Amino acid sequence: MESSSVAFQLVVNFGVVLFGLALGSFLNVVIYRLMHGGSVALGRSACPHCKKTLAPADLIPLASFVALGGRCRSCKKPISWQYPLVEFLTAVLTLVLWNAYGLTLEWALAVALLAFLIVTFTIDLRYRVILDGVVFSAMIVATLLSLVQGRTAESLLLGAGIGFAFFFLQYAISKGRWIGGGDIRLGVLIGLALGWKGALLALVLAYLSGSVIAITLVATKKRAWKDPIPFGTFLTAATVTALLAGDQIIAWYLKLPLLF
Numbered sequence: 001m002e003s004s005s006v007a008f009q010l011v012v013n014f015g016v017v018l019f020g021l022a023l024g025s026f027l028n029v030v031i032y033r034l035m036h037g038g039s040v041a042l043g044r045s046a047c048p049h050c051k052k053t054l055a056p057a058d059l060i061p062l063a064s065f066v067a068l069g070g071r072c073r074s075c076k077k078p079i080s081w082q083y084p085l086v087e088f089l090t091a092v093l094t095l096v097l098w099n100a101y102g103l104t105l106e107w108a109l110a111v112a113l114l115a116f117l118i119v120t121f122t123i124d125l126r127y128r129v130i131l132d133g134v135v136f137s138a139m140i141v142a143t144l145l146s147l148v149q150g151r152t153a154e155s156l157l158l159g160a161g162i163g164f165a166f167f168f169l170q171y172a173i174s175k176g177r178w179i180g181g182g183d184i185r186l187g188v189l190i191g192l193a194l195g196w197k198g199a200l201l202a203l204v205l206a207y208l209s210g211s212v213i214a215i216t217l218v219a220t221k222k223r224a225w226k227d228p229i230p231f232g233t234f235l236t237a238a239t240v241t242a243l244l245a246g247d248q249i250i251a252w253y254l255k256l257p258l259l260f
């Protein structure tokens, strides 16, 4: 590649990162207003502790958090880790999707799905709930993305069926103690987003990562066995992983000298 086109690619990638940071910042506002009320589109952001309206300099993604040392400019109360985490994740993943798809409808739909998944990930992690409105909206985007990617209707229905059955069985067996209705709807979403193969992969990844982290936290006495696990957080993280690298992971797994 010529050096001028390398420079051009760098500028484009930088622009995509800025877009991702701005999107992440918007998602933080969406998350806050979904959980605490207020219009998503209107009104300026304020500190949740002292209610002081934030200055434009306090609204720059990542940079403001670092410059303020993670504390509100007026009341000095800590700013939630959610803000830089969501901005960083959104920016990095938007860039990864850009490098996979370029400026295409596929990229736009994948970024939209990513946005819904990050909102679900964060809200379940922080508030232990899965919001139906977010999951149902994500189902529509996931279906469109799958169809654009050439997945068949059979694969989508089979995936959605597997996701539904997997969680519904646990829900029925445990009479709703292990699994909530939100997890069942998330299972359907995963099938629509990934097809049946990707959905199976995402479920395996979610259970593996969930078990490893839960056991680590119990072993280090950071939580007790009976504490609820934010399963939607693991499911959405696994879905993003399968979305980005599902084919590579499945190909790698099939090459392993295993019996199953």
Ligand SMILES: [Zn+2]
Pocket (backbone or CB within 6 Å): 047, 048, 049, 050, 051, 052, 072, 073, 074, 075, 076, 077
């Ligand atoms: Zn404050």
